[in-house]
Amino acid sequence: MGLRPVVPSYPPSEEEPMSRSRTRTLLATATVVLLIVALSAVADASPARGTITTIRGIGGSLYTSSHWSPRRVSIEEGSRVRWRSVSFDHVLAAYGGNWTFHHSLPEGTSVRKRFPDAGTYLFRCRIHSTLVNGDCQGMCGKIVVH
Numbered sequence: 001m002g003l004r005p006v007v008p009s010y011p012p013s014e015e016e017p018m019s020r021s022r023t024r025t026l027l028a029t030a031t032v033v034l035l036i037v038a039l040s041a042v043a044d045a046s047p048a049r050g051t052i053t054t055i056r057g058i059g060g061s062l063y064t065s066s067h068w069s070p071r072r073v074s075i076e077e078g079s080r081v082r083w084r085s086v087s088f089d090h091v092l093a094a095y096g097g098n099w100t101f102h103h104s105l106p107e108g109t110s111v112r113k114r115f116p117d118a119g120t121y122l123f124r125c126r127i128h129s130t131l132v133n134g135d136c137q138g139m140c141g142k143i144v145v146h
Contacts, residue, residue, distance in 0.1 A: 051075075057105060068123075073141075074143075077118055090104075120143070125138070
């Protein structure tokens with residue numbers, strides 16, 4: 001009477017739980033994928049000089065609040081930023097004292113601005129944020145020009 005080798009079946013059956021090493025491999029793979037996605041978002045927020053960076057205005061839902069995506073971008077002098085209203089209407093406004101900019105952004109529209117000088121530029125949606133003593137809460141964003 002010879003011994004037969006046990007060959008596991010994949011995916012594991014209900015009687016045969018997934019091994020720890022297989023679970024670790026799946027978790028590591030998922031972590032790597034999430035890291036790649038996160039790094040690509042950071043790369044999109046730091047374009048080369050003279051390019052256009054798009055900031056999307058996204059309206060809130062039952063589970064999320066209205067926000068700019070990305071909330072913060074770094075660009076080179078001379079680059080442009082385009083604000084695009086993806087969902088809901090927004091009123092884009094500069095705050096913080098070093099620049100002026102005010103535009104209505106009905107859903108589906110966009111506006112752009114060139115930033116020739118280095119500095120930090122703060123902006124917000126006047127509908128979906130509050131500004132108290134210079135502190136913005138809600139749909140607020142920042143542009144850093146190098």
